[in-house]
Amino acid sequence: MDRIIGLPDEVLVKILSFVPTKVAVSTSILSKRWEFLWMWLTILKFGSKHYSESECKRLQCFLDRNLPLHRAPVIESFRLVLSDSRFKPEDARMWVVVAVSRYIRELEICSSYFPEKQNILPSSLYTCKSLVILKLDGGILLDVPRMVCLPSLKTLELKGVSYFKQESLQRLLSNCPVLEDLFVLLLRCDDIGMFIVIVPSLQRLSLYLSPRCNLEGFVIVLDTSLEYFKR
Incomplete structure (x- = not known):
């Protein structure tokens, strides 16, 4: 323990990055020095698939209080698992x-x-210049505003999400100029109508339809850069 205490803060933060975020946060009780070290982590994962009511409340309180105080200038990865109806949108x-x-x-x-x-998606997400990977899974509404530009987005996964308007998906895709990998799982198609994919930069496309999904039709324009297509 004495050897660890003697290490620079940068090294301690690196060590904390190899353990689950929950464990890294728990080290804040060790001493004043450790209290804020976890706030420099660039990989954050919160939540799980199984909550008790008390665990749900603790996580909500923790994120409300501490996430705005996070100190790292760049977050490499942020993962939220909100598998409980007690979480408010x-x-x-x-x-x-x-x-x-x-x-x-x-x-x-x-x-x-x-x-x-x-x-649960803010408008600022749709103009995030740094975002490279976006993965959405579950009952999330994709309400894509008119002002949307994701200049760095290369990977997009949409599993079972809902669409506010039929043109939402098309508007999103048309404003991802370097998108390479697209994965779409459609559970219901009454909110999407036509499935339209026109992305010249696309290299991999995976499309899965549930038995309940009846699309009005497909429009998929494949460029010569496409390496993989699965339906």
Whole structure:
């Protein structure tokens, strides 16, 4: 323990990055020096698939109080698993706002237990210049504003999300100029109508339809750069 205490803060933060975020945060009780070290982590993962009511409340309080104080100038990866109806959409939206403000590179949100058509994505997400990977899973509403530009986004995964308007997906894709990898799982198609993919930079496309999904039709323009297509 004495050897660890003698290490520079930068090395301690590096060590903490190899353990689960929950464990890294728990080290804050060790001493005054350790109290804020976890706030320099660039990889953050919060939540799990199974909560008790008390665990849910503790996580909400922790994120509300501490996430805005996070000190790392860049968040490499931020993952939220919100698999409980006790999480409020407005709270989740605020947590994403904070993550986006830290020049986030990878964002993953799983909210399979949210009621359908819950908008937890802030408008700032759709103009995030640093975002490279975006993965959304569950009852998340994709309400894409008119002002959207994701100039660095290369990987997009949309699993079972809902769409506010039929043109939402098309508008999103048309404003991702370097998108290379697209994965779409459609559970219901009454909110998407036509499935339109026109992305010249696309290299890999995976499309999965549930038996309940009846699309009005497909429009997929494949460029010569496409290396993989699965349906």
